[in-house]
Amino acid sequence: MPHLTDAPIDATALATLLAAVAAPDRGGIATFLGLVRDHHAGRVVLRLEYSAYAPMAEVVCAEIVAEAEGRWPAAVALAHRLGPLAIGETAVAVVAAAAHREAAFAACRWVIEEVKRRVPIWKREFYADGTVAWVDPTAAAGVSP
Amino acid sequence: MPHLTDAPIDATALATLLAAVAAPDRGGIATFLGLVRDHHAGRVVLRLEYSAYAPMAEVVCAEIVAEAEGRWPAAVALAHRLGPLAIGETAVAVVAAAAHREAAFAACRWVIEEVKRRVPIWKREFYADGTVAWVDPTAAAGVSP
Amino acid sequence: MTTSIPAVLTVRVLLFARYAELLGCERLDLRVPAARGAGRVTAADVVAALRARPGGERLPARPLLAVNLRQQPLETVLAEGDEVALLPPLAGG
Amino acid sequence: MTTSIPAVLTVRVLLFARYAELLGCERLDLRVPAARGAGRVTAADVVAALRARPGGERLPARPLLAVNLRQQPLETVLAEGDEVALLPPLAGG
Numbered sequence: 001m002p003h004l005t006d007a008p009i010d011a012t013a014l015a016t017l018l019a020a021v022a023a024p025d026r027g028g029i030a031t032f033l034g035l036v037r038d039h040h041a042g043r044v045v046l047r048l049e050y051s052a053y054a055p056m057a058e059v060v061c062a063e064i065v066a067e068a069e070g071r072w073p074a075a076v077a078l079a080h081r082l083g084p085l086a087i088g089e090t091a092v093a094v095v096a097a098a099a100h101r102e103a104a105f106a107a108c109r110w111v112i113e114e115v116k117r118r119v120p121i122w123k124r125e126f127y128a129d130g131t132v133a134w135v136d137p138t139a140a141a142g143v144s145p
Numbered sequence: 146m147p148h149l150t151d152a153p154i155d156a157t158a159l160a161t162l163l164a165a166v167a168a169p170d171r172g173g174i175a176t177f178l179g180l181v182r183d184h185h186a187g188r189v190v191l192r193l194e195y196s197a198y199a200p201m202a203e204v205v206c207a208e209i210v211a212e213a214e215g216r217w218p219a220a221v222a223l224a225h226r227l228g229p230l231a232i233g234e235t236a237v238a239v240v241a242a243a244a245h246r247e248a249a250f251a252a253c254r255w256v257i258e259e260v261k262r263r264v265p266i267w268k269r270e271f272y273a274d275g276t277v278a279w280v281d282p283t284a285a286a287g288v289s290p
Numbered sequence: 291m292t293t294s295i296p297a298v299l300t301v302r303v304l305l306f307a308r309y310a311e312l313l314g315c316e317r318l319d320l321r322v323p324a325a326r327g328a329g330r331v332t333a334a335d336v337v338a339a340l341r342a343r344p345g346g347e348r349l350p351a352r353p354l355l356a357v358n359l360r361q362q363p364l365e366t367v368l369a370e371g372d373e374v375a376l377l378p379p380l381a382g383g
Numbered sequence: 384m385t386t387s388i389p390a391v392l393t394v395r396v397l398l399f400a401r402y403a404e405l406l407g408c409e410r411l412d413l414r415v416p417a418a419r420g421a422g423r424v425t426a427a428d429v430v431a432a433l434r435a436r437p438g439g440e441r442l443p444a445r446p447l448l449a450v451n452l453r454q455q456p457l458e459t460v461l462a463e464g465d466e467v468a469l470l471p472p473l474a475g476g
Contacts, residue, residue, distance in 0.1 A: 011160040018156075024183035024232050030253075031176035032246060034476055038169035050475070053399055053468055056452040057475075080475060087169050092476050101177060105254055108175075112246060112476055120449065120468070121475030122400035134401040135474040144401050144471070179383055195382070198306055198375055201359040202382075225382060237383050257383055265356065265375070266382030267307035279308040280381040289308050289378070 003061035009090035021075040021097035028101035030108035034092040041142030044128035050082045053120040064114045074098040074107040148206035154235035166220040166242035173246035175253035179237040186287035189273035198265040209259045219243040219252040297324040299331045304375040312345045334364045390417040392424045397468040405438045427457040
């Protein structure tokens with residue numbers, strides 16, 4: 001299953017991710033959903049658009065999942081949305097199942113941090129004032145000039 | 146919405162919990178699902194049964210949710226299943242939404258720990274060898290004699 | 291004739307899970323006298339009365355308990371009609 | 384006539400997001416000479432060549448980059464036909 005998707009990560013997609021990691025010997029599933037917020041760096045966001053270096057992003061997502069499954073006794077599923085997204089839509093979903101909750105939480109938390117740190121994906125925000133900017137987590141203003 | 150339920154906590158129920166905490170200014174939702182495992186303390190579990198001191202359990206669940214929402218800038222939803230459960234079914238669901246993921250994870254993690262610590266709910270396990278026991282997290286054997 | 295702190299009370303007792311099995315009962319109204327020399331009835335007196343019943347000897351001397359839906363220490367002073375619940379080790383979540 | 388480490392290579396360059404906007408281009412094949420005095424072409428030479436193009440002056444001197452789908456340092460030695468991607472600050476998740 002590819003990690004990048006143009007389709008909404010909705011309740012059905014989440015159920016698919018959960019089913020992919022659930023097993024009779026796994027008693028805990030930790031999940032993180034990243035949703036599109038209506039504001040960023042003090043500006044009102046109307047919508048946004050994710051783009052990716054898709055072949056590399058798929059490879060890096062697979063590496064992150066494999067590394068997490070190596071670090072913790074957990075099964076991990078990961079999906080990241082691309083294309084235009086409305087406020088409130090899910091941009092990213094991380095699901096981690098393990099026998100016990102400690103490993104599930106730890107793996108889930110680690111994966112979302114690594115996704116932000118390593119996966120070549122970019123976000124363009126469209127603001128209420130008509131302007132547009134590329135989000136830049138490394139910039140003081142939060143966006144590229 | 147009561148926190149205790151006799152109905153399955155399935156994809157639809159999870160979607161309802163997610164919808165209850167989602168908001169345009171909340172960019173992260175952390176979720177924990179506790180599922181019925183097929184083994185416990187070295188024994189093969191076939192099914193189990195949760196019972197509760199229901200009026201007190203509802204009060205304590207509401208207190209835990211309110212305390213979490215006071216400690217973190219988060220919105221929290223909590224559901225715990227009662228009655229007979231099959232392996233793989235969801236026993237408990239905690240959902241925490243916040244502007245940022247740190248608060249969402251922290252609130253979610255805290256709530257599940259407090260649920261285990263404070264809510265008057267009991268679990269009876271039915272084993273493959275025909276025996277039955279009350280789960281006792283304070284006992285060395287994991288169950289009451 | 292009544293006093294503000296009677297030395298005998300009737301309370302509603304709730305038993306759950308393993309404790310209900312031990313006593314063979316889930317709820318009962320119990321007339322509880324104060325401990326010898328004490329002017330007030332406490333939750334500990336309820337536990338002592340239950341431990342004196344058939345099957346009750348296997349109840350712990352200091353179980354978790356709730357008075358009127360709230361966890362309280364064993365030393366809690368009770369009032370007429372209080373609901374006292376004995377809580378086996380919690381196993382939710 | 385060829386040498387095992389030619390001083391001029393043709394590489395496939397990919398530009399994304401803001402960098403694609405700056406250069407007005409998402410992909411190009413670029414003939415890149417090694418830096419003066421160096422026998423090998425590195426990713427830094429690709430960046431230098433891009434910075435010399437119209438719009439390229441606003442590219443950072445040391446951008447994140449990937450060679451053949453993997454993040455690599457600027458000093459990475461390239462081979463003919465390598466895919467070199469310049470990555471603006473990542474913003475996934």
